[in-house]
Amino acid sequence: MNNTPIGRMVNIVVMLEEFIRMMNNNPNDFEEGSRSQAMENILAAKGDNPAEEKSIFDESSKLTPLSNSFGPILSQRATDRMAAQEANLNPNSPWGRMVSKFSIEFLLRVHLRKCEFETVRKLITSGKVTDEVNLRLIRDSLLKMEKTSTWTRFSPPIWKK
Structure with missing residues (x-):
C-alpha cells in the first residue's frame, strides 16, 4: 500500500500529524531562545566556553538565525x-x-x-x-x-x- 499514491499520501499525513503532535507537546523546543540556550549548553558540556568568545545570543552578529540555517533558502x-x-x-x-x-x-x-x-x-x-x-x-x-x-x-x- 505504501507504493501506491494513496499509500504515500497516508504516509505524509501520518508524518505531519506526528510533527504537529511533537510541536504541541514541546513548544519551547522550537523557539529561537531555547534552541540557542541548548546550543550553548552543549558547547559548555564539550569544554568550549561560549561566554569567552562570541555569544550565540549576540544580536549584532551577521549569522543567519537557527531556524533558517537548517532549512532550504526560501x-x-x-x-x-x-x-x-x-x-x-x-x-x-x-x-x-x-x-x-x-x-x-x-x-x-x-x-x-x-x-x-x-x-x-x-x-x-x-x-x-x-x-x-x-x-x-x-x-x-x-x-x-x-x-x-x-x-x-x-x-x-x-x-x-
Whole structure:
C-alpha cells in the first residue's frame, strides 16, 4: 500500500500529524531562545566556553538565525525547483513524460544502477539535468561506484586463464 499514491499520501499525513503532535507537546523546543540556550549548553558540556568568545545570543552578529540555517533558502523550496524544472521540460518528450511520473533523482539512480553512463552524460550536456542537488548526486554516486568497484570484477575469471 505504501507504493501506491494513496499509500504515500497516508504516509505524509501520518508524518505531519506526528510533527504537529511533537510541536504541541514541546513548544519551547522550537523557539529561537531555547534552541540557542541548548546550543550553548552543549558547547559548555564539550569544554568550549561560549561566554569567552562570541555569544550565540549576540544580536549584532551577521549569522543567519537557527531556524533558517537548517532549512532550504526560501527561493530554493522544492516547489520552486519543481516549477523551474517544469518550465525547461517538453511534456511530450520521453524524458518529460518520465519526469512527470517520477522524480529526477529516482531516474538518475536507475540510469546509474544500470551503468548507463552515456545516458547520464547526455542528460547533463543537453541541459535536462541542471539542478545542483542532482549534479551532486551524480558525482557522489560515481565516486562511490569507483571506490566499490575492483579490477577483478572486470577481469576475466580465474578459471578461464
